[in-house]
Amino acid sequence: ALTAGIVGLPNVGKSTLFNAITQAGAESANYPFCTIDPNVGIVEVPDTRLQKLTELVKPKKTVPTAFEFTDIAGIVKGASKGEGLGNQFLSHIRQVDAICHVVRCFQDENITHVSGKVDPISDIETINLELILADLETVTKRISRVEKMAKQKDKEAMAEFEVLAKLRDAFEEEKPARAVSFTEEQEKLVKGLHLLTSKSVLYVANVGEDELLDADSNENVQTVKEFAKSDQAEVIVVSAKVESEIAELDGEEKAEFLEELGIPESGLDQLIKATYQLLGLATYFTAGEQEVRAWTFKKGIKAPQAAGIIHTDFEKGFIRAETVSYDDLMEAGSMQVAKEKGKVRLEGKEYLVKDGDVMHFRFNV
Numbered sequence: 001a002l003t004a005g006i007v008g009l010p011n012v013g014k015s016t017l018f019n020a021i022t023q024a025g026a027e028s029a030n031y032p033f034c035t036i037d038p039n040v041g042i043v044e045v046p047d048t049r050l051q052k053l054t055e056l057v058k059p060k061k062t063v064p065t066a067f068e069f070t071d072i073a074g075i076v077k078g079a080s081k082g083e084g085l086g087n088q089f090l091s092h093i094r095q096v097d098a099i100c101h102v103v104r105c106f107q108d109e110n111i112t113h114v115s116g117k118v119d120p121i122s123d124i125e126t127i128n129l130e131l132i133l134a135d136l137e138t139v140t141k142r143i144s145r146v147e148k149m150a151k152q153k154d155k156e157a158m159a160e161f162e163v164l165a166k167l168r169d170a171f172e173e174e175k176p177a178r179a180v181s182f183t184e185e186q187e188k189l190v191k192g193l194h195l196l197t198s199k200s201v202l203y204v205a206n207v208g209e210d211e212l213l214d215a216d217s218n219e220n221v222q223t224v225k226e227f228a229k230s231d232q233a234e235v236i237v238v239s240a241k242v243e244s245e246i247a248e249l250d251g252e253e254k255a256e257f258l259e260e261l262g263i264p265e266s267g268l269d270q271l272i273k274a275t276y277q278l279l280g281l282a283t284y285f286t287a288g289e290q291e292v293r294a295w296t297f298k299k300g301i302k303a304p305q306a307a308g309i310i311h312t313d314f315e316k317g318f319i320r321a322e323t324v325s326y327d328d329l330m331e332a333g334s335m336q337v338a339k340e341k342g343k344v345r346l347e348g349k350e351y352l353v354k355d356g357d358v359m360h361f362r363f364n365v
């Protein structure tokens with residue numbers, strides 16, 4: 001399963017946020033594909049379409065889809081030099097598919113800042129630099145392997161060398177790999193390097209509890225937003241402290257509390273949605289009388305693979321998928337009417353699954 005790693009300097013609010021995630025989090029029993037690990041929090045993906053489908057189909061049970069956040073503790077300056085914890089930190093980042101980078105934007109004299117003052121850009125750069133240096137090392141090692149062959153005009157080596165040199169130049173200017181543009185062919189080579197700075201990033205600006213409503217007047221938030229633009233990254237604003245309070249509430253209490261605060265959606269829900277996007281994930285639904293359920297898939301997969309997410313047998317024996325888009329189904333008002341209107345398509349093995357598809361798989365056992 002795809003997972004996003006939560007990183008940040010010490011004392012920025014990572015644990016507070018991660019605890020909110022695990023508290024609000026889903027029972028792993030419902031999600032057997034998820035990891036059981038204290039550093040992994042499973043979250044359910046908020047999706048109003050699932051409620052609407054439930055009202056339409058009136059199933060016995062409704063199951064949201066879920067994915068994982070991994071808490072990556074222990075960034076230290078010098079991690080890229082490969083000392084103890086630092087090494088571990090980098091290898092944990094290597095294993096995640098996207099990065100949620102928590103940045104301290106709240107002021108609180110009682111909470112020490114590792115570098116003495118709240119300075120989000122310097123914080124961000126401290127971590128990014130460690131990742132860039134680790135990537136520089138990866139690339140330099142690789143260069144020493146292909147350079148000779150490239151000089152001897154070996155075609156493949158020359159192509160790879162060009163990519164590596166471009167990356168090295170970027171890293172030396174302290175730019176991440178995601179800021180470098182490549183051709184499609186080159187992208188494949190870059191992918192094979194498993195670089196840390198190729199991963200997409202979301203900056204999570206952690207503001208004080210009284211700043212949530214007017215976060216844009218927080219100068220630190222503004223600077224993070226500007227920085228993120230130059231780093232092809234998005235920013236969301238949360239108050240980890242408020243989230244830890246919200247996480248203790250159940251559905252109705254939560255709604256009331258959010259209304260009191262004057263915010264339409266909790267920061268955690270925003271974080272979940274933004275991360276879902278970041279990971280390139282989308283949702284399809286199954287809607288039967290027994291169960292209405294949302295399923296996560298990676299954009300770009302075809303119908304049989306989507307079926308395989310439910311059960312490997314569905315993929316192996318895949319025949320076709322009865323498919324209707326969520327919008328068409330809602331407009332029709334029932335599956336029956338959608339069928340009569342010709343909105344339910346029979347899709348085959350080559351069908352690219354779309355976000356919001358409601359699917360029923362036919363398969364041979």
Ligand code: GDP
Pocket residue numbers: 008009010011012013014015016017106107108111206207208209239240241242
């Ligand atoms: P970590 O080291 O990044 O995991 O940081 P923690 O989550 O342990 O937070 C460090 C301290 O900052 C804790 O005492 C938190 O209660 C506090 N903290 C976290 N978020 C906020 C916030 O939004 N406002 C204030 N005032 N304190 C916060």
